[in-house]
Amino acid sequence: MCLGIPGKLVETYAQDDLPMGRVEFGGVRKEVCLAYTPEAAVGDYVIVHVGFAISRVDEAEAREIFSYLRQIGEAGAEQEGGGGRG
Amino acid sequence: MKYIDEYRDAAAARKLAAAIARTATRPWNLMEVCGGQTHAILRFGLDELLPPQVALIHGPGCPVCVTPIEMLDRAVAIAARPGVIFCSFGDMFRVPGSTKDLLSVKAEGGDVRIVYSPMDAVALARSNPDRQVVFFAIGFETTAPANAMAVAQAAKLGLANFSVLVSLVLVPPAIVAVLQSPASRIHGFLAAGHVATITGLDPYRPIAEKYHVPIVATGFEPLDILQGVLLCVRQLEAGRAEVENQYARSVRPEGNRPAMRQIEEVFRVVPRKWRGIGEIPASGLGLRKEYAAFDAETRFAVGQIVADEPAECIAGAVLQGHKKPSECPAFGVRCTPDRPLGAPMVSAEGACAAYFRYRRRQ
Numbered sequence: 001m002c003l004g005i006p007g008k009l010v011e012t013y014a015q016d017d018l019p020m021g022r023v024e025f026g027g028v029r030k031e032v033c034l035a036y037t038p039e040a041a042v043g044d045y046v047i048v049h050v051g052f053a054i055s056r057v058d059e060a061e062a063r064e065i066f067s068y069l070r071q072i073g074e075a076g077a078e079q080e081g082g083g084g085r086g
Numbered sequence: 087m088k089y090i091d092e093y094r095d096a097a098a099a100r101k102l103a104a105a106i107a108r109t110a111t112r113p114w115n116l117m118e119v120c121g122g123q124t125h126a127i128l129r130f131g132l133d134e135l136l137p138p139q140v141a142l143i144h145g146p147g148c149p150v151c152v153t154p155i156e157m158l159d160r161a162v163a164i165a166a167r168p169g170v171i172f173c174s175f176g177d178m179f180r181v182p183g184s185t186k187d188l189l190s191v192k193a194e195g196g197d198v199r200i201v202y203s204p205m206d207a208v209a210l211a212r213s214n215p216d217r218q219v220v221f222f223a224i225g226f227e228t229t230a231p232a233n234a235m236a237v238a239q240a241a242k243l244g245l246a247n248f249s250v251l252v253s254l255v256l257v258p259p260a261i262v263a264v265l266q267s268p269a270s271r272i273h274g275f276l277a278a279g280h281v282a283t284i285t286g287l288d289p290y291r292p293i294a295e296k297y298h299v300p301i302v303a304t305g306f307e308p309l310d311i312l313q314g315v316l317l318c319v320r321q322l323e324a325g326r327a328e329v330e331n332q333y334a335r336s337v338r339p340e341g342n343r344p345a346m347r348q349i350e351e352v353f354r355v356v357p358r359k360w361r362g363i364g365e366i367p368a369s370g371l372g373l374r375k376e377y378a379a380f381d382a383e384t385r386f387a388v389g390q391i392v393a394d395e396p397a398e399c400i401a402g403a404v405l406q407g408h409k410k411p412s413e414c415p416a417f418g419v420r421c422t423p424d425r426p427l428g429a430p431m432v433s434a435e436g437a438c439a440a441y442f443r444y445r446r447r448q
Contacts, residue, residue: 001149001177001435002228002280003122004306004336006089016239026087033205036231036345045089047283047336050175050225050232051203054345055283055336057089062335065313069098072105072316 004047006057007032009040023048089335093307099135102312107137110319115141115271117264117407119257120278121148121435122306128440130308140319143271143407146260146360147278149225149253150177150433151405154359155395157253158183160388161222164251165191165198167386171214173207174222176200177433182426184393204236204250211240211248220382223250228280230254230371231345234352237373237380249382252372255358257281258289259369263360265297269408274318276304276311279333284349286341290329298327305333352377361395361429362402399428404437411438418442 007023012034014020019034023046030048037053040046046053118124124144127133133142146152162183165172172188179189179200192198197217201207204221211219223233233250240248257278264270277290282303290301300321304314314332321328331337349371358370373381383389395401398416403409411417411430421427423439430436 001121001175001224001433002226002278004228004280004283006087008088016243018235018239033203033232033235035235036342036348038344047280049228049280051205052232052235054228054231054280054342055338058335062089064334065093065309066098068313069101069309073101076101076104076108 002049004049004054006045006047009042009044009046009053012042021053023053090307093305093309094130095309099132099308099312102309102316103135106140106312106316106319109316109323110137110139111323113139113141114273114319114322115143116274116276116315116318117143117145117272118276118304118311119145119147119261120276120281120306121151121433123147123276123278123304123311124437125435125440126306126308126311128444132308132311135312136315140315142315144404144437145264145407146363146405148430148433148435148437149229149255150181151401151429151436152255152360152363153178153181153224153253153429154361155183156359156391156393157251158187159391159393160383161188161251162186162191163388163391164220164382164386165196166194169218170197171210171217171219172196172198172222173201173210173219174198175224177435178222178224180426181429181432204232205239208236208240208243208245208248211245212243215247217247219248221248221250222253224253226255226257226278226281227284227349228278230349230353231284231342234348237352237377238348240380241377249380249385250373251382253358254353254371255360256355256369256371258293259366260360260363261293261301263363263366263369264406265293265299267406269406272299272407274300274322275302276314276318277301279303279305279310279337282331282333282337282341284342284345287329287331287337287339288341294327294329300327300330302330302332303337305336360405362405396427401428401430404430411441414438
């Protein structure tokens, strides 16, 4: 129900005084209301729920999990006595 | 697709699962309060990747499932009226009311339509000035801003033929209800990332503190959920009970301010009845009096319709995590997605439907 899909904002325009945009999801384009993401610009990824962008995806934060994975990978290798990295 | 595929990497998922196994020294029960997460857990078999001491318990995280049966009866009563175009998200269509579902109303000639966004219902009201267009506004905090905008836009456009049947509910009061239940055995929570995207983290802080439970706002992909579990287990092992943010690529600590402002403009906090749980104080949203003219319950005088849940359905126990779907005697026998007894077997995000679909009979 709270399904939100990340897509790329490719165009912005206004309709009935509302900021709108076209967002591309793997080749499919949809009209999306941008009233709640005034900071989103063309080229940004936004998370879309029932026709509304609810957030702009923060790229730096999106990469965090992969450095976290490297950390726990190293911790795991040490704990298992392998001593190796990676 | 970007921001999806990279969070489904199997080797990375196993690495996280191994870290969880190394970290958890005692049995911990974690509850996710999001149907999307429940579905992902079953679909990707994440529960089977976890060590036996860490259990995921599925909470009241599916708005379709927690909508009380009388709300369905009200929807059915309105949808059956001549001159009405009744609009709803697709997952409400087959949820059984006391006597029938919305799909049967459609089969009997009612004009019941699936819409993708509440704004589509506003557009229908505009293009059908001689018809009454009603939108079934269900959902959590994630969906409330879209519903609020639809009502505000209808007001701005002066659409006298638009109204909403509101059954919006809030997640933090449901977490409190679960914690206050004498049968509760939950040590930590994964909070739904898109709910937190709207509200921010503040509503969870007093709960973490008062009940001494860690709450981790978590995303929806396999790596998100496993990292959320790991963060939660780390807190539990260290005796901490903090609000943490796993899903920072979408969740800002302060939430989405413009969306919250729009919710507060149109809605106020009201008590709501939750299917299988009963009434929870201050657990939902209703229209403010400035927007009362858009209330379908009063426009069609259906507010007095009340109903009881079917006796055989144990949805209440399932929704609170007291029982697994497969512990229900009707599961997969008298209750299937084709012939559901209750909402959790209907919605794709319901725990019963997820167990049925992914063949978890144990």
